[in-house]
Amino acid sequence: MAMRPVEQLCEVLREHGLKVTPQRRLIFEALYDGLDHPSADDIYHAVKGAMPDMSLATVYHTINDLVTMGELVELDLGEGKSRYDPLTSEHPHLVCLGCRKVEDIARDLDCVQLLPEEMNGYQVERCDVVFYGRCPDCQS
Amino acid sequence: MAMRPVEQLCEVLREHGLKVTPQRRLIFEALYDGLDHPSADDIYHAVKGAMPDMSLATVYHTINDLVTMGELVELDLGEGKSRYDPLTSEHPHLVCLGCRKVEDIARDLDCVQLLPEEMNGYQVERCDVVFYGRCPDCQS
DNA sequence: ATGGGTGCAAAAGTTTTGCATTCCC
DNA sequence: GGGAATGCAAAACTTTTGCACCCAT
Numbered sequence: 001m002a003m004r005p006v007e008q009l010c011e012v013l014r015e016h017g018l019k020v021t022p023q024r025r026l027i028f029e030a031l032y033d034g035l036d037h038p039s040a041d042d043i044y045h046a047v048k049g050a051m052p053d054m055s056l057a058t059v060y061h062t063i064n065d066l067v068t069m070g071e072l073v074e075l076d077l078g079e080g081k082s083r084y085d086p087l088t089s090e091h092p093h094l095v096c097l098g099c100r101k102v103e104d105i106a107r108d109l110d111c112v113q114l115l116p117e118e119m120n121g122y123q124v125e126r127c128d129v130v131f132y133g134r135c136p137d138c139q140s
Numbered sequence: 141m142a143m144r145p146v147e148q149l150c151e152v153l154r155e156h157g158l159k160v161t162p163q164r165r166l167i168f169e170a171l172y173d174g175l176d177h178p179s180a181d182d183i184y185h186a187v188k189g190a191m192p193d194m195s196l197a198t199v200y201h202t203i204n205d206l207v208t209m210g211e212l213v214e215l216d217l218g219e220g221k222s223r224y225d226p227l228t229s230e231h232p233h234l235v236c237l238g239c240r241k242v243e244d245i246a247r248d249l250d251c252v253q254l255l256p257e258e259m260n261g262y263q264v265e266r267c268d269v270v271f272y273g274r275c276p277d278c279q280s
Numbered sequence: 281a282t283g284g285g286t287g288c289a290a291a292a293g294t295t296t297t298g299c300a301t302t303c304c305c
Numbered sequence: 306g307g308g309a310a311t312g313c314a315a316a317a318c319t320t321t322t323g324c325a326c327c328c329a330t
Contacts, residue, residue, distance in 0.1 A: 014305095017309090018310090019304050019308095019309060019310065020304075021303080021309095021310065021311080024310090039294090040294080040295080041293095053311085053312070055311065055313070056295090057295090057297085057311075057312065057313080057314095058310075058311055060295065060296075061310075061311085062310095064295095064296095074218065076216045077216070078214065078216040078222075080293075080294070080319080080320075081293080081294055081295090082218075082294085082295090092254075094254070094258075094259070094260070094262055094264070096262065097265065103260055103262075105254065105258050107255075112249060112252050114232075114234070115247075118247065119234070119273075120243055121275065121276040122234055122236065122243075122274060122275050122276070123273050123274045123279055124234070124271050124272070125272050125273050125274070126271075126272050126273075127270065127272070128268070128270045128272070129252060129267065130267065130268045131254060131262075131264050131267045132264070132265050132267070132268070133259075133262040133263050133264035133265050133266075134263045134265070135260070136261040136262070139263055154330095157284090158284080158285090159283090159284060159285065159328085159329050159330070160330095161285065161329070163285080180320080181318095193287070194287085195286060195287040195288070196287095196320090197286080197287070197288080197321080198285075198287070201285080201321095204320095220294080220318075220319075221319055222320090281330100282328105282329105282330090283330095284327105284328090284329085284330100285326100285328075286325105286326085286328090287324105287325095287327100288323105288324090288325095288326105289322100289324095290321105290323080291320100291322070291323090292321070293318100293319085293320080293321095294320100295317080295318080295319100296315105296316080296317070297316070297317085298314090298315080298316090299314095299315105300311105300313095301311080301312085301313105302311070303308105303310075303311085304307105304309080304310085305306105305307095305309095
């Protein structure tokens with residue numbers, strides 16, 4: 001049986017010489033339980049109930065560490081703030097322009113590939129694909 | 141012979157009942173001359189030389205109007221600020237993770253398409269595709 | 281003349297940072 | 306014990322907004 005995601009993240013922290021604190025555990029749980037592509041503030045509020053002293057700065061520190069370690073993906077969906085996705089394998093997103101809900105598309109868009117002559121000598125590392133539209137509830 | 145881009149934009153302003161001011165003309169010229177996928181602040185500084193009293197608020201007002209009218213595309217490239225592209229037809233971008241230079245890829249990625257069963261009932265309006273990598277100068 | 285535009289300053293919102301205290305290892 | 310993490314507050318940044326004055330139509 002696989003290790004729970006929260007324990008996996010704790011393990012990654014230790015491997016990087018970082019410490020496992022109750023705050024970080026709570027943030028990990030929030031990321032994997034109940035929150036859907038949350039912003040930093042979403043995570044903060046979700047965790048605040050269980051630990052009222054939690055600081056927003058701690059949330060930012062923790063998610064920035066996770067992003068640096070490759071355990072969390074930062075999404076920039078044109079909202080003036082970042083949202084975060086614990087599903088780190090490259091996949092497209094579908095965003096509702098009405099309610100701002102975000103769906104993961106579970107497919108490799110491997111047809112999305114630059115031709116050699118389009119790359120201008122760049123070494124391409126990754127590709128973000130975001131579809132924007134209206135979900136069934138937001139089609140007026 | 142085609143109308144100059146700046147004059148085209150002035151015409152669009154008039155069609156929408158908006159006024160053509162020297163400030164807006166300068167901003168239009170900056171968008172089409174010399175600036176490459178600029179941020180609001182980039183535009184502000186480029187225009188400041190010719191018109192020292194120019195306000196950053198005017199830049200924001202103008203580019204927001206252009207975006208609303210569909211004459212300018214707002215790009216969110218994970219920098220904590222928006223950049224703008226006067227090339228409004230849908231096309232991918234290639235961003236250097238080192239120097240943050242942005243290249244337009246002149247191709248329709250029409251293979252980037254959701255399957256009906258992936259759309260969850262959404263009406264899809266558009267798709268943003270951004271490649272991230274390192275340009276020749278930034279490969280260490 | 282009139283309604284929109286401009287410039288300035290303040291405000292709002294997100295993210296980062298400095299620092300003293302706390303706590304994991 | 307030591308070095309990192311936390312919480313708080315302040316700061317940094319981008320973007321928006323309120324308002325008095327100005328200007329394109």
